[in-house]
Every structure is written in structure tokens, then in C-alpha cells.
Amino acid sequence: MSYLEELNEVQRKAVTHTEGPVMVLAGAGSGKTRVLTYRIAYLLESGVDPYNILALTFTNKAAREMKARISKIAGEDMAKSLWMGTFHSVFARILRFEADKLGFPSNFTIYDSDDSKSLLRTLIKEQNLDDKVYKVNQVQNRISSAKNSLISAEQYQNDTFIYNEDLQAKKPMLGKLYGMYVKRCFKSGAMDFDDLLYLTNILLRDQAEVLLKYQDKFRYIMVDEFQDTNYAQSNILKMLAARHENICVVGDDAQSIYAFRGANIQNILNFKNQYPDVAIYKLEQNYRSTKNIVQAANQVISKNKEQLKKDVWTSNADGEQIKLVKCLSETEEGSFVAGEILDLKAKESINEDQFAILYRTNAQSRALEEALRKRNIPYRIFGGTSFYQRKEIKDILAYFRMAINPNDEEAFKRVINYPARGIGQTSVDRILIAASEEGKSQWEIVSDLEAAHLNINTGIRNRIKEFVDLIKSFQILASQDDAYEVGNHIASATGILKLFYSDKSPESVSRYENIQELLAGMKEFSEIPLEPDENPEENPRGLGSFIQDIALLTDTDVKDQKEDDQPKVALMTVHSAKGLEFPYVFIAGLEENLFPSQLSVNSRKDLEEERRLFYVALTRAEKRAYLSFATTRFRYGSMVYSEPSRFLSEIDQSLIEMPKRMSGEQRTTSSSYKLSRQAIPRKLVKPTASGNGVSGAAMDQIKIGTRVNHARFGRGEVVGLEGELPNRKATVDFKGIGKKQLLLKFAQLQIME
DNA sequence: AGTATCGTCGTTTTT
């Protein structure tokens, strides 16, 4: 086991201490991933069956990378059989096995957060609630945190404390919404992200034999980024580990940055209360950064009250001072960053992939991107709208979902009249009402039209039947063929492909390309050779497996098909930079109310999380860190003045250097900047309807040759008439505009004397 | 029925 020699003493102890509860407190850059990897390899070499090891990571990417490294040490076969993945993906897998015990189909859909929102929007409307009071995002948050705290809808509704909270917030119906939301998801055979954790808890809590089975299976449990687990997650761990207690959690309380998502820093702070005989190893030697960076980061984090004591140090060189840059605007900030990158590339031949630009909010990326683009610096943005969230992709995925689970209400909503097949809003609403009255899903209503009490005419009835037949044909294909064949068929049979192919507008071209990219991904998926443990009967390369596979992917996991090998500057939020490292790091927008965020400055707890976030940002840097702030910045469309972030003053001045500003040293003394240049709201000049429109009675007075006036097109002469009243259409030749066809009942034409 | 325009809202952060 030669790799043990690559470890320092504490690392080696953490790796070889395999029995009983272990907590590894790993400072930034202290070789945490290496410890986890080697620990798993060590277990395997000690004869532990890979099937008995569960390793949970925070991102799919981390899981993939770790698997790759274990393959190298312990062999591919071993690595393949490990249960390794994110909480969500591992427990989704288990839930599929055990779905029937919860009354769910094993091919349940996973609602992403847009699907949940859409369902909530529907429910709010159905209940005739004011959507200004019941804001979808807030409702979703409330339900999400209830689930993360393992509070069921019934408990929620019966809890007077919660009810009073909601009452005070003037939202007494939240409990009811929660209950309805759960019911509708159930009826749709759908789980949202939180359900994957919540329902796993329910499953393990209520089904003793299931719990026993997985307790026995997962004899060794390892958890990465433990500081970011929430109650639902830590409770799963507690239950699973209760039998063997071979649980090893790795984390850094100083890097806990997901409290907003329910992550509870107390999980790590209290781990030793839960397991009194826990062995704690502190990895304090940083191998990543220079002394200056480590020291600056330590100074920052020391301002936090809530933390476990740790002493991060490094034997690396002192390195350079941290560069602090003041800019006048976000544009100038972008110019500085881009200019600096060009400079370093030219003078020290540093490649683009050595740089990362980090920011607090995604909205900041725009100005930075523009600056890079202007100078032709290749870059790649992580985050933002993911490939799978694009409309054209979600639409076609909705057909895939219908083929696998037609009860999926959100998918149904998307495809019932897309592409347009003449089933209008009114008919869709009637189907929805019928479904809710009869306690069925919308699919159950339309697939048995004869039985349903639907007030719709035969024309629409037939179109619905065609739709049902179409979906049924997809279902049959999906059960037999591989994902690529079915996907290809659906793309053409629905007419979606043609829709974008025939239109040559740039958006359509790009949508067409995106669909082709999706199909290429499906092809790749379908061609993966079968594993010995996969049952061909279950069509493991079919559409169902495909959509299950991609449901939990984020954009950082998606391989960009257009990716070339050209090195690129990385742009991302600090959150998505967690776990990564770069030689040169720019942290942009270090301003009060931005970093720390405006929403966090009023509470010590939130502020401490912002500080940890800054700590994470700073500790990504290996060689050099740039901190920049702008004195003015556009926000909500108007310019605001900003103060430098308080975090900047938490670093000792001796570690900081303010380099001379690059280009044109504009003086900031000009008092003209004091004048607030508030954006003046555009005055809207409403074209007032002049005179009365032509009423029903007057419509028949319009003849060919009648001279008329139109509010927008001005004066013209009627040159043609067709159709019967009240739906008569007139062709009017407008002066200087040309002929227009207008429906008389809408056009509000004024007859000229 | 489908499109253009209007109006509102928001910004953390993501599995």
C-alpha cells in the first residue's frame, strides 16, 4: 500500500481508522479528497466488499472524480460497484427499488424546481388565492424547509406555532397548500428534490425490514462536505449508521455555505455529542496556497464566533501579497480583470485555464463576460441556466416523461397543446377540473374520454384522442427500444424538430442545435455497454433510465458538446467554486450589500455564513488572489453607490497591496459623480383611443370604400370585406402603411365623415 | 388562437 506513504501522519490515521465513528475536520486545501479516496481504497484492499460501502458527495462531479481515482488504485471493477454519488442520486436509486412501499411507481418522475413552482402556481390559482400574497418562491421555500425538517403536511397543519407564524405573515393557507401540493405530486407519481430526502426518511423510519436491509448493506459510510448536510440528510445517516456505526464524516465547518438550503452547521458541531466515542482528526496543513493567502483567510474566518478550533498552516512559500483593486464601475472592474489576464498571459505565458473569476451572484457575470469577449479571451461560465432547463429541451423531455409516466401533471401541461394541435386553454382547464373532481390524473381523464364527463365538442375530442394515441405509441416504443431511437422518433413524430428546422431565425437554429445535442447525448447513453449486473429485460439503456439519469444532473455535470480543448478562464459563483482550486483567482464585487449580501447584513448568523463564503473564495487561490470592488454599480437598472466590503478590512493591511491602476488613471475627485444619475422611468405615452370605436350596430355601416381611422395605423380606406358579422374581417389600405386585415369587432375603427 | 405589448418583480447562493 505504497500510497499510504504519500500521506502525512494525521491523514494516514484518518485513512486507516476504519472502524467506528470518525470525524475528519479538513481545513481548506488540506488533502481531504485524497484522504477520502485512499480511505475507500484502503477498505477495499482490506477485503471489504464494494457493495458494502456508501460514499456520499456533494456534487456528481466530485463523485465521478473520486470514482476515477479509486479505479486507478483499486481497479475499475471495484470502483464501479461502489455506492457513490450525491445524497439525492443515491437515495433516488433506493427509492426506485422501494417505491411500492410508499405507494409510488418505481418510474416516478423527479420534479425539478421549475416543475414544483409551476404546480404551486396552479394550486394557488385553483384556490383563488392572491398570488401577490402567496408568492410562489416563498411558498416553495416554506414547503421545502418543512420537508427538510421532516415536518409532514399533516404535522404542519396541526402545529399551532407554525400556524401562528403563517397567520402573522398573512398566509394562513400555507398548510393547506402544502397538503395539496403533496397530494398532487403523489397523484402525478412525482417527487421533488426535497422528497428524495424526506421520503427516504419516511421509508427508513416506517419500514423496519427495509432499514435493516440497508443498515446491513452499508457497513461503511463516508460523507464528504458534511458541513453542508441538512436535518433530513443527517437523520438518514443516523438511521443507516445505527447498526455498525462505521461512519466517517469529512468536512470543514469554516466552509459551511448552504444554510440557506437548510444545511445545519450544528450537524458538524454536534457530531461528537451524537457519537461520544468518535475519533476526531484535524487536517490542518494546507498544501494548496501560499502563506500569505492562508494567513489572510485565517484572519477573516477568525472573526466568526461559531466554529470549531482549527489551526490551518502551510509550509508553502510566502508568495505575493493579495492585490486589492478599486474600480469606478462594474465595467471598469471587468476591464481590469480582463486586462490583467492578458498581461499575465503575455508576460508570464500563463494559460487561460489557470484563472478563475468568482462572484457572489450570477448577475455579476455579464459585465465580466463582456470585458473578456471584447479582448477575445476564451472563457467558460459555470452555472446560470442549465442545458436541461432550456425551454425546447424541457418541452421534449416532457414528452419523454409522458412516455414513462403519463400521470406526470407538469409534463402533461407542457405537451397537451404543444406543438399546437388545437386543444385550447378552455379545454385544458376542463380536463383539469374533471381530473380534480374525479380524483384522477389528467391522463386518466383523457385516456378514457368516454367515461369522463367532459363538456367538449367532437372536434376537440378527436384531437385529444389523437394525442392519447401518440403518447401511447411512445410508451410502447419506450419499453422496447433504446433511449436514442425513442428520442429521435419523438422529436420527429411530434413535429418539434420540423418546427425549428423550417424556421431560419437564429433562435430556432440554436434550438434545433440544442435538440440535436440532446439526441447526441442520448446516443452516447444508449451505446454504453451493459454491465453484468444490469438486466436487459429492464431496458437499462432505454428512455426511462435516461431521464432518471439526467434528472439530477446540474449544468456543471453536463458535458458541453461544443467543448474544444482550448484553455478557458472559469467564471462562476463562489458557491459553485467550492472544492475547486486555481493558481490565479479574481474575486469580484467585494462591496457592502453585495458580498456580504444585502439580505445577510442584519443577522450575525447570516453574516457569518457570508464570511465563510468569502473564506471559501479566498482559499481557492493557489498563487495569487485579486480582490476587486467597484464604487458604483448598476442594480435593478439604476446606478447605486457602493462601499467596499467589510471583509476587506478583516485582512491585515500588510498582506494587501494596491497595485497601480492599469489604464487611464481617471481621478475620482470629480464632484459631478455626486449627482445621482437615477434612471428616469420612461414616460409612457398611451395612445388614447380617439372617439368611440365602431359598435356592433355600426359595424354594418362599414362598406368597401368607407374611409376609416385606426388608433395605430391612422387613416385608410376599406378595400375588401369577408365573413359574416360579428366576425367580419375588413381589408384596409392605410396611408403609407399598406393593406391590413382587421377583425371589425377588435379593430375599433372610426368612420371618417 | 396566437402574438405583441404591458407590468411586475427581483437578486443570493443549488441538489
Add this chain to the structure above:
DNA sequence: CGACGATACT
């Protein structure tokens, strides 16, 4: 400012 949902229009 920009995205997106609601509405107004044809």
C-alpha cells in the same frame, strides 16, 4: 435592466 407572466390586440 431583464425575465417572465398577464393582458390586450388582431
